[in-house]
Each structure stands twice: as C-alpha cells, then as structure tokens.
Amino acid sequence: MSLLEFRDVSVDYGDIPAVRGVTLNIERGEVLGIAGESGCGKSTLAATVLRLLPDSARVGGAVILDDQDVLTMTWGRLRAVRWADAAIVFQGALHGLNPVQAIGKQLAEPIRLHKTATDVDARVAELLTQVGLPPSRARAFPHELSGGQRQRVMIAMALACAPDLIIADEPTTALDVMVQAQVLDLLTSLVRELNMGMVLISHDLGVLGTTCDRIAVMYAGRIVETGPALDIFDDPRHPYTRALAGAFPRIGDDAARYAPVGLPGDPPYAGDLPSGCTFHPRCPEVMPECATTTVELRPAGPGRAAACLRVLP
Amino acid sequence: MTVGQPVADGQPVASGQPMIGARDLAVVFGGRVRAVDGVDLEVDAGEIVALVGESGCGKTTLARTLLGLEKPTAGTVLFEGKPLDYRRLKDFRRQVQLVLQDPLGALNPRHTVYDAVAEGLRIHKVPGDEQAQVSEALSQAGLRPPERFFLRYPHELSGGQRQRVVIAGALALKPRVLIADEPVSSLDASVRGEILGLLLRLRDELGLTVLVVTHDLGLAWNIADRVAVMYLGRIVEVGPTADVLQSPQHPYTQALLSVVPDIARTEQIVLTGEPPDPARIPTGCRFHPRCPVVLAECTSVVLPILGIEPGHRAACVRVT
C-alpha cells in the first residue's frame, strides 16, 4: 500500500480545469518531484492532500492517504490528519509564520493541539535541533531570522507532529544557492531518517533531478512525463521536459555558452486549452496530427511514461 | 529553441575600452556595516560581466553605487575612465540603466505598457517623438509589432513579456550600460532562457555593456564574458567565465559551484553557518571562518584587493 495515492484527481475552479485527471503514488522513504511552469496546477494538486482549496474548487477522483480518502473525510478527521499525517512547507516561508509571536510558541501550538508530546518545551528544542537551529532561538521572532533560518523553522513546524508525509511547495525558490543546498539537504536527510514520504514541488528541474527519486512533469493540469529522476533529467522523452531540462545549463557544457535555451510562448490559460495535445502550439517537434489527437501517458522505458505521439513504446 | 547568437570562437567581444568601473570602492552604512569593502572592477564597453555571490554579500549595494544611487564612503566610481561627478549626474543617469525583476514590483499594475516605457523619457525630458521612441524600445526588447502592446496592462501579459517591458523601459533612454539585478531569479525556466537571449542580443546588436548581478552561476555560464565572485564586500575571484567556473581557485567559488544542482556533480561542499555579517568582518582572510581548507596563517594574512588587470585571479593564500 502506498503512503499517498492520487487516483484520477481533477480540480475545477468554477469552470476552469486546473488539474485534469492525475494518477500518482508515493511510497514511504521516497521523494517525488513535481515539475512544471507556473500555472500548470502543481500547487492545486498538492493542496488537495490537505483539502486546503478555496470553496470555489470542485475536486474529483480520490486522494488516498494512509488508506483513507481525504476527499470524503469528515472535517473532524481531516483536522487530525493535518499536521499529524501530512504537513506542507510553503514557498519562501513568508506566509505561515506569525510576525508578532516568538517561533517557539508557534512550534508549540500544533504539538499542544494534537497532544503529540507531553513535554512540549523539550519537543520544541528537539525540533529546532533537528533542523539545525540552536534551541535558544525559540525566543526569536521571525524578523530576527534570515530567510534560510525562517525556512528551517517552517520545516520544524511541518515536523512538529511527526507526519508521514511532507509536501514542500517551492521551498527554496526565494533562497540563494548555498541556502537552497542546506535546506534541500536537510529535507532529504529527514525523509530518510524518519522514513517519511515527500512531495517536492519546483520549476527547477535541476533541483528535482538531484534531490528526488522520481519526477512527474505537469503541463496544463496533466502529467506529461514520469519516471526515475535521473532518467528524466538525463534523457527526457517529452519535448516539454526537454525544454525544461535545457533551460538550466550544465556548467562546462560548451553548447550552452552564449546560447541560453528558452521555450517561447506561455503555458495555455486553463480556461482555454488547445485541442489535441495541449503542448502542440509550443512544441518544437509538432506534427500535424498533434492538433487533433488526445494523447495519454504511454510507456516510455522501464518505470517511465510520457504523453507524446512521438514516444514509441 | 536556441536564442542569441553563439559567439564564433567563444571569445568575449569586449573592446578593451573601459566603460564603468570602481576603484578601491567602499560603502559603509551607519558607520559599521561595510557592505562594500574595497572593490576594484572594470567592465569594458560591449562586455557582459556577471557579479555573483550569496545574498547579503554586497552585490546590490555595489550595483547601486555604480548606478550613482548610493554614494561611496571611499574610493571612486568611473564612467568611461573618468571619476563620476556627483553634481552632474543627469547625463550619466540616462546612460546607465537599472533593470529589476518584474515579479518583484518593477512594473506598476495600473500603468499601460506605453506609459511604463515612456516614463523614463518623461522623467528625463527626452526631446523628440515620444511614440516613435517607445515603439523602437519595445521592438528592441522583442515586443513586435510594438503598437499591439501600447495599451495592454501588465496582468494581460505573460511573465516573459512583462520582463521585456521592464527592459524596454531601460532601452528607451538609449543607455550604454545595463545593470541588471537578479533579472531572472524568480522567472520560470522557459522565460529565463528567453530573457538571457535578449540580453545577449542587445549586446551584439546595440553594443550594450551589461553588468548582471545574480546568485545563479548557470546564468553566468550562459551569457557572461567574465565573472566576478563577491564575498562579504570584496571580490575574491575574477576572470574569464570559463576559467572561473571550470577551474575555480578560491575555496568560496569552489563551494558555490559545488552546490549548483547538477547530477554529474561529484561532491557538494555545503558551507554551514549563517550568511556573514558585514558589521563584523573577520580579520585576515574574510572567508576563513567558513573555509573548508583554512590554514593557520589565514586568520592574520593581509590579502590585497584584486586589481583590474586582465586574467584569472583569486584572493587566497593558497593561490600563488
């Protein structure tokens, strides 16, 4: 049994389809990456796990966490699941921390609420230590911390109730390379140590390629390619994945000198999707039939799948 | 798609004519915070130089000082080889333009594209046909045909188009130098390549000089002729891009390179500790408290400021 399973999940905001039939699973001890440009539905998909979506969102399919469908849970049960079974680390760590409360107090709150430890202060100190901050920092306010330290506090917060699953939505996007490396190191070592699962969302395929076990690439609300992280990064099968991979050059690759690679155009507006393969208007390898043929994920090698007519099993 | 013209033999196209630079430059805030602490730098006409380093190392302060927006506490800013005259900045302010990142508020959401691009022309009371100048700047930034964009608002544009509008605003003033502070750091991967391609094209077609401030070493590999690595207010390594990024000499540069996400990477050197504090710069080599290969003499050695002579140099006792 998987730790988390998305079964044909769809999300509509009014009549705008933001996620369109996603099926995916995550095992314990595994880091799954979700890649894609902004607007492709990554955050929306992640938010279904804790039902953190606005009222305007209609969700279809099933999200199975520890054998239970999150989408049909009572609110009481859902409150227990939040923090204790699954927790989210958001982008930038600007939201989520209360500016006028010491961070120790903020860490203590979920622990008290879920009664997951008897000695709350000791647990707060343990959490701070786990994320590499001295326990004395419990008295600090968010503005007294650097961006990297605030992100560490957010991770400690997510760990507070010892969840089985962590969802990290662009946890390093606003941070610079050294702090990014520290935060990613911390997250992945915690996942292995505590045998959790992690969903890591990023638009940077390089970050996902070096951090994750598997990657799912999203485009216009769908998964267009999945597979082992190194395969996806090294030998992408979908033209969209190739464009994403090319955008971050390998230092030392002479072909990338004075030749940055971009992908013209924009991801389609979810309310007005192109026919056939939704990527066809931007695809550098488009064929006439791409505009008319809906293409599903098809096998593309061991443990791999890609939704492209050019991919032959 | 490959944007931008690969330069024939990969050699910089710089002219050797000094365009904008700094000598022994220091910027101290409140008497204590030595944000820039002794910098020599020269960017030649038509050259693209990347200034890289962790956040807090003084990149933005150095850039703002080169733009004349911050006055040096000591040392000199040079424009075309001559010290900047702070009583006569009008012309300089036109010729050296700052490019910021749109998602971080460079564009006013209530201004049309036309007004955004015309703003600088109006501030500088530039004579001539305003509409023609706006059109030309938009075309140069790759927004064609320009008239189609005049009346659009930022929210009606894509991320890439918005960043092009920001660049068009700078181009309208016919500058000779662009100073771009993190121009792509929060843009999507796909947009990033487009904008970097545009910067290269502007250098090739208009001969613009570009100083790009970034913590993204991949960006430097993509477009820069030379790289200057900054640590705690000083340039600790400088040289041609391929030399600095492929055979880094300074342990700090080596650490920065080792954490660039790359699956072919051998071993990461993740520096621990907090971003260094410019109010308390360590004695000796300023990097020594975090240096993975520190020597006894590093706590006391006096390292000279790296000068502007060409070539690859690093401020480290291990480098002879």
Ligand SMILES: Nc1ncnc2c1ncn2[C@@H]1O[C@H](COP(=O)(O)OP(=O)(O)O)[C@@H](O)[C@H]1O
């Ligand atoms: N609260 C909302 N109401 C309406 N549309 C939304 C809402 N949140 C997101 N969307 C739309 O859903 C699509 C997917 O958004 P999102 O999940 O945030 O993508 P990503 O995280 O990949 O950037 C986008 O087209 C976005 O504009």
Ligand SMILES: Nc1ncnc2c1ncn2[C@@H]1O[C@H](COP(=O)(O)OP(=O)(O)O)[C@@H](O)[C@H]1O
């Ligand atoms: N106006 C200011 N007053 C006081 N300190 C400042 C000011 N501007 C920047 N600093 C400090 O100077 C140092 C360098 O900042 P900055 O130039 O923004 O670095 P970077 O752009 O490399 O992140 C930081 O410690 C910052 O807090």
Ligand SMILES: [Mg+2]
């Ligand atoms: Mg998102």
Ligand SMILES: [Mg+2]
């Ligand atoms: Mg800065």
